[in-house]
Amino acid sequence: MHNLHDYLEKAKEENIAIGHFNISNIEALWAIYEAARDLKQPVIIGVSEGERKFVGIKQAASLVQSIRNEFDYPIFINADHTHDVNGVKECIDAGFDSVMIDGSKLSFDENVAMTKEVVEYAHHIAQEESRTVLVEAELGYIGSSSALLDKIPEGAGEDKTTPEIAKKFTEETEVDIFAPSVGNIHGVVKSGNPHIDASLVGEIASASDAYLVLHGGSGITDEDLRAGIEAGISIVHVNTEIRKAFRDGLEESLERNDSVAPYKYMDVPRQKVYDVVYNKIKLFAGL
Ligand code: G3H
Numbered sequence: 227m228h229n230l231h232d233y234l235e236k237a238k239e240e241n242i243a244i245g246h247f248n249i250s251n252i253e254a255l256w257a258i259y260e261a262a263r264d265l266k267q268p269v270i271i272g273v274s275e276g277e278r279k280f281v282g283i284k285q286a287a288s289l290v291q292s293i294r295n296e297f298d299y300p301i302f303i304n305a306d307h308t309h310d311v312n313g314v315k316e317c318i319d320a321g322f323d324s325v326m327i328d329g330s331k332l333s334f335d336e337n338v339a340m341t342k343e344v345v346e347y348a349h350h351i352a353q354e355e356s357r358t359v360l361v362e363a364e365l366g367y368i369g370s371s372s373a374l375l376d377k378i379p380e381g382a383g384e385d386k387t388t389p390e391i392a393k394k395f396t397e398e399t400e401v402d403i404f405a406p407s408v409g410n411i412h413g414v415v416k417s418g419n420p421h422i423d424a425s426l427v428g429e430i431a432s433a434s435d436a437y438l439v440l441h442g443g444s445g446i447t448d449e450d451l452r453a454g455i456e457a458g459i460s461i462v463h464v465n466t467e468i469r470k471a472f473r474d475g476l477e478e479s480l481e482r483n484d485s486v487a488p489y490k491y492m493d494v495p496r497q498k499v500y501d502v503v504y505n506k507i508k509l510f511a512g513l
């Protein structure tokens with residue numbers, strides 16, 4: 227079984243992106259795994275601070291690892307948007323494949339210092355335990371909620387990442403994966419999400435050695451996503467569209483099913499999540 231680093235290298239070479247999908251429950255995890263399996267693509271499961279508080283840190287890691295081991299499948303787990311070093315360490319110790327230390331609201335120097343501390347710890351543990359632990363960091367505020375939004379949150383997306391600052395940040399921190407602000411914002415804006423600046427993505431990709439990740443993958447047009455991937459994005463994060471699909475499916479299911487057995491009404495939300503993820507992976511992999 228190859229590790230996440232190998233799959234990222236392959237994605238970069240082939241100019242495709244790996245899908246990163248957030249979960250809050252096992253129904254979404256199964257749906258994401260099944261969609262990836264049906265398209266024969268590696269996949270990353272994300273759990274942010276709130277999501278892993280709900281699911282459990284060790285439990286989330288074990289669930290993903292159990293699917294990976296039972297089906298010999300490249301499914302990985304990332305500690306998404308983690309705002310403090312201790313939170314990241316807890317996830318690394320629980321066996322996560324990658325962690326995102328989110329210092330995007332801090333000053334550049336504070337962000338660098340916190341990211342460096344995480345990189346040192348992750349790489350030290352990886353070496354000690356002979357496994358791969360990748361670290362991701364972000365520059366530029368792009369909003370913070372995976373939700374349906376009436377308008378773009380104050381200040382989000384305004385501070386776009388320049389190639390110069392991306393180079394300086396990734397060189398100083400030696401971070402493996404880098405999340406720039408290139409027009410992307412978290413959540414789905416009712417009147418439409420902003421466009422992705424694909425030429426800026428291309429310039430950042432040339433300036434930095436880190437793998438590039440696009441956050442806020444919901445609400446972006448297929449054309450913009452493809453342009454971003456072709457310009458150098460290797461991972462795309464999607465959450466809001468999954469949450470909406472799950473909720474819509476649950477409402478639909480409860481309306482026409484009066485069973486009290488969860489497995490009899492959780493099938494529709496699971497299927498709706500599968501459909502969203504299947505279409506995204508197909509697009510990200512250029513299938
Ligand atoms: O880290 C999670 C993602 O960036 C999700 O963004 O909710 O806009 O898809 P999204």
Ligand code: ZN
Nearest residue numbers: 412441442463
């Ligand atoms: Zn994000």
